[in-house]
Amino acid sequence: MDMRITLHLVRHGRTLWNEERRYLGHEDQGILVEGRQQLLPLRERFCTKQFVRIYCSDLLRCRQTLNVILPDSTKSAIPDDEDPGRFIPGVEYDPRLRELDFGAWEGNIYEDLKSDISYRRWIDNPAEVTPPNGESWEAFCSRIQAFLTGLYLDLKELLHVEEDPDTLVQAEAEAEAEAEAEAEAEAEAEAERAGYGCGTQRAELDVLVVTHGGVIRQIAAATLLHTEFWETQVSPGEELKLQLTWDGDRWEGVRLSE
Template structure:
C-alpha cells in the first residue's frame, strides 16, 4: 500500500430509538429502532442515498444500525457488507440506560463531562479508546480499498463515532460534532501511504447527509 488512495466516505447515524427519545445513554446496548417514530428519518435517508453506488458497506453490528442499513436500501446487489464491532458506539459502562438527571450529581460523571469524554467512564471507554479502534478500522478501510479498488464507502454507525470522525477530519470542537438520527457526513479523503504499510488520512472536503438545502432569499 505504497500509493495514495482517494476515497469518499459516507457515515450515517442509525435511526431513532426509544432510548433516544428518553435521552438515555445507549452505548453498546442492543436497542432496536422505534417505529413509527424512526420511519420519516429513514425514508429521507433512503431518498438521499438512492442514486448512490457504494463499493463497500460497513455497519456496526448492533441491530439499530443493521435495521437502518436495511431501510436505507444503500447496499446494492453484489456490494460487500461487513458487520463491524469497531463501529459500535462508545461504551458508556455504568452510564448506559441512565439519563442526565440520574447522573448529574455523581462526581465521576461531572468530571467526565468536563473532560469532553477524555476520561474513561467507569466500566466503559474513554474517547481515546474509541479513537484507537476507529484508527484500526480506518487502516482496514484503506487496505481493502487498495486491494479491491473501493472508491466510495458507506458506514452505518452511531452518533459518538461520527462525532469522533468529524473531530478527526473536520478539526471541530467536541460539542460541534453532533449529528441527528438517520443523518451523517460525507468526506472526500486521501490516504497517504508509505512503504511500511502505514499511512495517514487527509480530508479535502466535508458535507452533510442528507445534503442541506439552502433557503432561497
C-alpha cells in the same frame, strides 16, 4: 496510488432511548417505527448510488437502519418487527463501529448523573475519566483509528485486484461529477484531479458507513483539520458526508455536507 473517497456517514435511526435522552452505548436496542419513517429520504437519496464498500456497526439499531436505507426490491422499505435486523450479504458488520460503552451509566439521563463527581469530570474531559465498567476514551479512539486504517487497506486491496480498468474509471467519473454538483468547496480539489493516468493514479469512490453519533464525531475529529469531537452534530437518521484523501499515513478530509 493517490486514493480519494467520498465517505457517507449515517447515524442510525431514532430509538426510544434517543427520544428519552438516555445514554445509549452497547445496549442492543432497535429503532422506533417513527425512526424508520425518518430514514426514507436517505433511501431515496441512495437509490442510484453504487457503494464500493458498505460498513455497519453490528448492533441492531444500525443493522435495521441499513435495511431501510439500501433500496432492494426484495424487501420492504419499512422492515417489520419479525425481520428486525437481517445481515445483508457483502456488508462488513464491524464491532469497531459501535458507540462508546457507557458502562454503569447506560440508560441514565443527565438528571440521574449530574451529582456524580466522576460523571461531571467525564463531561469536562472524557479522556481522563472512564465510565464505571465502561470503555476508556483511549480504547474508543484507538478502535476508530484502527477502522480508518483498515478502511484504507481494504480499499487498496480492492483497487489492486480490479480486473476491469473501465469499471474503475467509470466509478471515478461518476463520483467526481456528483461531488462537483453537491459542494462548491470541491472547486480547489477538482483542480488536483487533472492529469489522471499521467504518472499519478487517483481513485475516487463512494463508501457507506452506518454507525453511531459518537463514532461519527470521532471520525470527523480524526480526519478534519481543527475539528474537535463535540463540534460535529448528526441527529439520528441523518448523514454526514466527507471527502477523504489518503496522505500516506492517514485520511485527511473536507466536509461536503452538514
